[in-house]
Amino acid sequence: MTAPLLQARGLVQEYATARSFFGKTSTVRAVDGIDLTVRQGEILGIVGESGSGKSTLGRMLLGLETPAGGEVLYQGAPMPAPRTDAWRKLRAQMQLIFQDPLAALDRRMTIAAQIAEPLEIHGIAKGAEAAERLAALMARVGLRRDQADRYPHELSGGQRQRVVIARALATNPGFLVCDEPVSALDVSIQAQVVNLLRDLQEQEGLTMVFISHDLKVVRNICDRVAVMYLGRVVEEAPSDLLFADPRHPYTRALVSSIPKPGQGLHGRIILQGEPPNPAARPAGCAFHPRCAFADRGCAARVPELQHDGRRQIACLKPDAAAATAA
Amino acid sequence: MTFVSIRDLRVAFDGVQVLHGVDLDIRQGEAVGLVGESGCGKSVTWLAALGLLPGKAKVSGSVRLDGQELVGAPRPAIEKVRGKRIAMIFQDPSSSLNPVQRVGKQIMESLRLHRGLKGRDARAEAIRLLDMVGIPSAATRVDLYPHEFSGGQCQRIMIAMALAGEPDLLIADEPTTALDATIQAQILDLLGTIRRETGMAMVFISHDLGAVSVVCDRAVVMYAGRIVEANNIRSLFSAPRHPYTAGLFAAIPDIDADRGRLVPIHGTVPDPKNLPTGCAFSPRCPRATAFCQTDRPHLRPQSGGGDVACFQPVAAPKAFPALRQEALA
Structure with missing residues (x-):
C-alpha cells in the first residue's frame, strides 16, 4: 500500500445560520467527524446527495476552509494557518477544479493569460520560459495553439473546462480536488474530460479527490469511493467492490437508483422520504428515518465507521441489509 | 391513434435556423423519449409546438393535435390546448412555482381554468392531486408556500399542477435533472405510476439516456436541430444504427462493464450559425465518407424497424434473434 498523501482526522465543519427575526442563531453541522x-x-471518489457535505469536505481538504474541529495532514504535516507564507506555498501544490468553468474564468482575460497567471503569481517562470510552459500546458489538455488568444465566451463548455484544468496544472500540483468537474458538460464532451483526468493520474501520478453525484462517472474514474450522508462517511470501499456489492442500505439505494436500459422501473429500491437536511439532523443514525432495516437502536446510537475486509461501513444492521440483498 | 402530429417544424431565432424540419408523431398513451445534447432542439420543438417561444422566434411547419392546427393558431385557441390537453413541466420546479402564493391556491387556479372547479370542490381536488403525487399529509400542507417544500416535493407539486387539467399529453422537460439520485428515482417511479393509472401520453425530454430507457416506450435522438434516429427503446439501446447514437452510448460509462477508458465523440457540437454542409455530424463521425460532407441524409425507415438519417449506418445485427432460437433448439 502506498503512503498517504493526505489524511483527515475527525474533521468537523459548522456554519451559523440566522434562525429567527430576533437574531438568534443556530449552528448547522455540514461535516460531522470525518x-x-x-x-x-x-x-x-466522494459521492452523496446535496447537503451531504461533500463540497465542504473538499474545501477543507485543500485548506480553503478552516475546520471547526479535527485536522488535515498533507504529507504528514498539519495544514498551515490560512494567509501565511507556508499556506501560500502549499496552494501551488493543491488545486481545485470547479463545476462551472465559465464562473471560474475571467471573462475579460484571454485564456493564455489565465493559464499563465499562476506561473507569475508563484514565481515559477517568466518570459520565454513561461511561453514555453504555456504551450506545453495547452497541448497537455488538448487545446490548440490558435485558441490561446480567445476569450472564455468564444470557447465551448468542454474547452473551457480544459482551460480550468490547464490553469490548475500550471503550478505542477501534486493534489487536485475536482468538484463536479463534468456535471455541466454534455455526454459526448464529458468522456473527453474524464479521459483527460485519467491520463493525468496515470501518466503524471496526480492524486485526486473526485466529488460528483454522477455515480457512473465516479465508478469509472475512481479507485476508491467514500459515500457521504449528512456530513458523515457511511461506507468506503474500492470502486469495483462498492458498486458490485454495496452494503450500507443508503449505498444500496444509491446504486440501485442508477437507471439501467432494459430494466425498466422494476427492482429499483425507491427510498421513501426526503433528502437529508443538515439543519434537522435525526438522532442516532442520520439515515434511519429513510431506512427499511432501522429499529429502535438505530434511532438511539450513531454507528461508527468500522473495517469489514476491504471496506469500511457505518451501520448497526449491515447483516439485515445484506440478507435481503441475497 | 396519433394524438399529436408534427410535420416539417422549423424554428429560427434572429435569422439563425435552430430547428431544421422535424417530423414526429405522438400516439395516444405512449411515452416517447427525446434525447440529445444541449442546443440540439429537443426542448425548442415543444416550446414551438405550444407557442411558448418569444416573439422573435420564427416558427413554420405544422403541429396538429387531433386534426387541429396549432402553428399560427390564435392565442385563445392555443390557450385552450395548453395545460388542458397538453401540460408541460420543467427542469427547475422552484422557478416555475410562484413563491408568494400557497401551493394549493396555485393548483386550484389550474383547476378553475381547465375544469371550472371552484371553492370547496377545487380545494378537495387539489388535496387529492397532492396526495396522488405523494405529498405526505396533503390536507394540512396544501396551504404551505413553495419554499416550505424540498426540491423533489416542488417537482411533485409541479406534476400535480400539470395533472390538474387532466391532460392527454405531458411534456416533461428534464424533470429529474436538478434532483438527487434517490429523489430522481422517486420521480421516475411516480411518472410511471401516473401513466399506468391515467393512460396519459408523455414526452420525456432528457439528456440522461438511462432515465429515458426506464420510463419510455420509444425514443427519438436529435442532433443539430434534426432527428437522426428513432426506434423503440429495446432496439435503440441494443443496436443503435446512427453513428451519433452509437457514440452517445459508448461515451457513457457502463455500470457493469470494466472500468476502462471512455470512448468520447471527438470535436464539439456545431455552431447553429455555421453548420457543416452535408450531414451535420460528419465532421465528428468515424464512419463519414466524402459523400457525407456534401449531401445530407434524410430520415428513412429501415428494413429492421426504426428510422435513421445516415448514409453509413452502423450495421444492424444480422438475424441475431433467429440464430439464438436455433441455438436454443
Whole structure:
C-alpha cells in the first residue's frame, strides 16, 4: 500500500445560520467527524446527495476552509494557518477544479493569460520560459495553439473546462480536488474530460479527490469511493467492490437508483422520504428515518465507521441489509 | 391513434435556423423519449409546438393535435390546448412555482381554468392531486408556500399542477435533472405510476439516456436541430444504427462493464450559425465518407424497424434473434 498523501482526522465543519427575526442563531453541522486517507497517486471518489457535505469536505481538504474541529495532514504535516507564507506555498501544490468553468474564468482575460497567471503569481517562470510552459500546458489538455488568444465566451463548455484544468496544472500540483468537474458538460464532451483526468493520474501520478453525484462517472474514474450522508462517511470501499456489492442500505439505494436500459422501473429500491437536511439532523443514525432495516437502536446510537475486509461501513444492521440483498 | 402530429417544424431565432424540419408523431398513451445534447432542439420543438417561444422566434411547419392546427393558431385557441390537453413541466420546479402564493391556491387556479372547479370542490381536488403525487399529509400542507417544500416535493407539486387539467399529453422537460439520485428515482417511479393509472401520453425530454430507457416506450435522438434516429427503446439501446447514437452510448460509462477508458465523440457540437454542409455530424463521425460532407441524409425507415438519417449506418445485427432460437433448439 502506498503512503498517504493526505489524511483527515475527525474533521468537523459548522456554519451559523440566522434562525429567527430576533437574531438568534443556530449552528448547522455540514461535516460531522470525518476520517479519510488519500493515498499517493489514487483517485478517491466522494459521492452523496446535496447537503451531504461533500463540497465542504473538499474545501477543507485543500485548506480553503478552516475546520471547526479535527485536522488535515498533507504529507504528514498539519495544514498551515490560512494567509501565511507556508499556506501560500502549499496552494501551488493543491488545486481545485470547479463545476462551472465559465464562473471560474475571467471573462475579460484571454485564456493564455489565465493559464499563465499562476506561473507569475508563484514565481515559477517568466518570459520565454513561461511561453514555453504555456504551450506545453495547452497541448497537455488538448487545446490548440490558435485558441490561446480567445476569450472564455468564444470557447465551448468542454474547452473551457480544459482551460480550468490547464490553469490548475500550471503550478505542477501534486493534489487536485475536482468538484463536479463534468456535471455541466454534455455526454459526448464529458468522456473527453474524464479521459483527460485519467491520463493525468496515470501518466503524471496526480492524486485526486473526485466529488460528483454522477455515480457512473465516479465508478469509472475512481479507485476508491467514500459515500457521504449528512456530513458523515457511511461506507468506503474500492470502486469495483462498492458498486458490485454495496452494503450500507443508503449505498444500496444509491446504486440501485442508477437507471439501467432494459430494466425498466422494476427492482429499483425507491427510498421513501426526503433528502437529508443538515439543519434537522435525526438522532442516532442520520439515515434511519429513510431506512427499511432501522429499529429502535438505530434511532438511539450513531454507528461508527468500522473495517469489514476491504471496506469500511457505518451501520448497526449491515447483516439485515445484506440478507435481503441475497 | 396519433394524438399529436408534427410535420416539417422549423424554428429560427434572429435569422439563425435552430430547428431544421422535424417530423414526429405522438400516439395516444405512449411515452416517447427525446434525447440529445444541449442546443440540439429537443426542448425548442415543444416550446414551438405550444407557442411558448418569444416573439422573435420564427416558427413554420405544422403541429396538429387531433386534426387541429396549432402553428399560427390564435392565442385563445392555443390557450385552450395548453395545460388542458397538453401540460408541460420543467427542469427547475422552484422557478416555475410562484413563491408568494400557497401551493394549493396555485393548483386550484389550474383547476378553475381547465375544469371550472371552484371553492370547496377545487380545494378537495387539489388535496387529492397532492396526495396522488405523494405529498405526505396533503390536507394540512396544501396551504404551505413553495419554499416550505424540498426540491423533489416542488417537482411533485409541479406534476400535480400539470395533472390538474387532466391532460392527454405531458411534456416533461428534464424533470429529474436538478434532483438527487434517490429523489430522481422517486420521480421516475411516480411518472410511471401516473401513466399506468391515467393512460396519459408523455414526452420525456432528457439528456440522461438511462432515465429515458426506464420510463419510455420509444425514443427519438436529435442532433443539430434534426432527428437522426428513432426506434423503440429495446432496439435503440441494443443496436443503435446512427453513428451519433452509437457514440452517445459508448461515451457513457457502463455500470457493469470494466472500468476502462471512455470512448468520447471527438470535436464539439456545431455552431447553429455555421453548420457543416452535408450531414451535420460528419465532421465528428468515424464512419463519414466524402459523400457525407456534401449531401445530407434524410430520415428513412429501415428494413429492421426504426428510422435513421445516415448514409453509413452502423450495421444492424444480422438475424441475431433467429440464430439464438436455433441455438436454443
